[in-house]
Amino acid sequence: MRYIKTIDDITKDGQVTFGDGYEFVTEVEKADAILMRSTDLHGYELPESIRAIARCGAGVNNIPIEEYAKKGVVVFNSPGANSNAVKELVLAMLVLSSRGVVQSMNWVRENAADPDIFVNAEKAKKAFVGRELKGKSIAVIGLGNVGSKVANACADLGMDVYGYDPFISVEHAWALSQKVQRVSTLEDACRDRDYLTLHVPSKADTIHMIGEEQLNLLAPDAVLINYSRETIVDEDAVDAALRAGRIAWFATDFATQKTVLMPNTFITTHSGAGTGEAEANCADMAISELKDYLENGNIANSVNYPPCSMGKARAASRVACLHANVPNMIGQITAVLARDNANVQRMTNESAGENAYTMFDTDEHLDDETIEALKQIPSIYRVRVIK
Ligand SMILES: NC(=O)c1ccc[n+]([C@@H]2O[C@H](COP(=O)([O-])OP(=O)(O)OC[C@H]3O[C@@H](n4cnc5c(N)ncnc54)[C@H](O)[C@@H]3O)[C@@H](O)[C@H]2O)c1
Ligand SMILES: O=C(O)[C@H](O)COP(=O)(O)O
Numbered sequence: 135m136r137y138i139k140t141i142d143d144i145t146k147d148g149q150v151t152f153g154d155g156y157e158f159v160t161e162v163e164k165a166d167a168i169l170m171r172s173t174d175l176h177g178y179e180l181p182e183s184i185r186a187i188a189r190c191g192a193g194v195n196n197i198p199i200e201e202y203a204k205k206g207v208v209v210f211n212s213p214g215a216n217s218n219a220v221k222e223l224v225l226a227m228l229v230l231s232s233r234g235v236v237q238s239m240n241w242v243r244e245n246a247a248d249p250d251i252f253v254n255a256e257k258a259k260k261a262f263v264g265r266e267l268k269g270k271s272i273a274v275i276g277l278g279n280v281g282s283k284v285a286n287a288c289a290d291l292g293m294d295v296y297g298y299d300p301f302i303s304v305e306h307a308w309a310l311s312q313k314v315q316r317v318s319t320l321e322d323a324c325r326d327r328d329y330l331t332l333h334v335p336s337k338a339d340t341i342h343m344i345g346e347e348q349l350n351l352l353a354p355d356a357v358l359i360n361y362s363r364e365t366i367v368d369e370d371a372v373d374a375a376l377r378a379g380r381i382a383w384f385a386t387d388f389a390t391q392k393t394v395l396m397p398n399t400f401i402t403t404h405s406g407a408g409t410g411e412a413e414a415n416c417a418d419m420a421i422s423e424l425k426d427y428l429e430n431g432n433i434a435n436s437v438n439y440p441p442c443s444m445g446k447a448r449a450a451s452r453v454a455c456l457h458a459n460v461p462n463m464i465g466q467i468t469a470v471l472a473r474d475n476a477n478v479q480r481m482t483n484e485s486a487g488e489n490a491y492t493m494f495d496t497d498e499h500l501d502d503e504t505i506e507a508l509k510q511i512p513s514i515y516r517v518r519v520i521k
Pocket of ligand 2: 171172190191192193194216404406407408
């Protein structure tokens with residue numbers, strides 16, 4: 135039996151199923167793995183029993199992924215699984231910030247008691263005249279799963295789309311509409327744009343990437359949309375730009391102490407991924423990643439370890455070593471196996487950044503002494519006997 139601890143409401147109806155051989159536990163100390171969403175794990179005491187964490191969603195700035203890598207804990211996310219949901223809400227924000235929809239609806243409710251409301255609504259409507267998206271320009275910052283979909287949808291709406299992503303993947307570059315124009319600096323992306331939408335992860339080089347300088351480059355009456363993370367914008371600069379009329383509207387998914395006080399701001403409750411479809415997609419992907427790791431040692435979509443697959447564990451034994459990406463690890467591991475006279479059927483080694491993963495199948499089970507000797511190799515973080 136394998137044990138799973140869930141943190142956060144993974145889906146609205148609370149339904150998540152791992153199938154036979156798995157049980158949910160309430161005490162994290164009894165769990166092999168964690169399934170979670172947005173809870174902040176910085177400072178969380180992670181028990182030794184935890185071997186893997188799957189984040190149902192894209193952003194992993196709530197998880198200390200490098201610290202966990204050094205504990206031999208593989209962290210997964212679910213790339214792309216909620217991107218359509220975010221795209222649709224961003225499109226909604228483009229319309230809401232352009233057409234006075236909310237203000238017009240509020241007017242109707244506020245004047246509900248007016249017996250002449252039908253006639254007076256015709257007079258009131260001039261206050262809510264907006265502008266069309268067609269023909270306007272938009273900069274999309276970050277062209278990954280969400281940004282590439284937003285960029286393509288905006289191109290389909292007849293907008294002039296400018297994309298900025300110095301680290302774009304080949305896959306996402308192929309998926310981009312040819313109408314999306316590539317720009318190579320953030321400044322060129324922002325210059326004279328009517329709309330600016332942000333789709334980058336929160337990390338050292340993106341924190342406050344949008345501040346006074348970038349906001350000043352936008353066209354008059356520009357709209358800023360942030361459905362990535364609250365850290366990406368300098369909130370003081372956004373507040374000042376809104377109050378000075380430098381930008382017309384700000385739409386954000388993050389209710390912070392500062393955004394809630396800003397004028398001309400639409401704020402949602404971190405609801406970008408808030409659809410049943412996105413929740414189900416994320417849960418399905420995260421669960422299958424965890425199961426393949428726990429049962430076979432295979433890694434797909436990890437954010438702190440390399441991808442690695444040897445298929446189903448069919449040999450007598452399968453062992454995985456999680457270790458630092460430094461010289462002579464394979465030499466030291468095979469030396470220990472040679473001492474035990476273990477016959478290796480298959481072996482694979484992959485690395486990503488500071489971390490590496492070595493997995494092997496053997497004809498027979500390794501004895502306790504050999505496993506202990508593997509654990510004693512300097513720079514080995516964890517040894518897992520999978521089978
Ligand atoms: N509001 C929500 O509910 C919601 C839902 C999904 C994702 N998000 C946030 O949006 C972010 C993007 O999601 P995604 O699924 O598109 O992720 P993704 O990893 O598919 O795409 C991120 C893109 O940002 C690019 N990038 C990284 N650093 C950059 C930089 N300095 N300048 C420009 N581009 C840079 C990457 O190359 C990548 O293409 C997530 O990290 C998460 O924080 C929010
Ligand atoms: O990074 C993400 O995928 C989103 O921010 C969604 O977060 P959530 O799972 O808490 O809705």
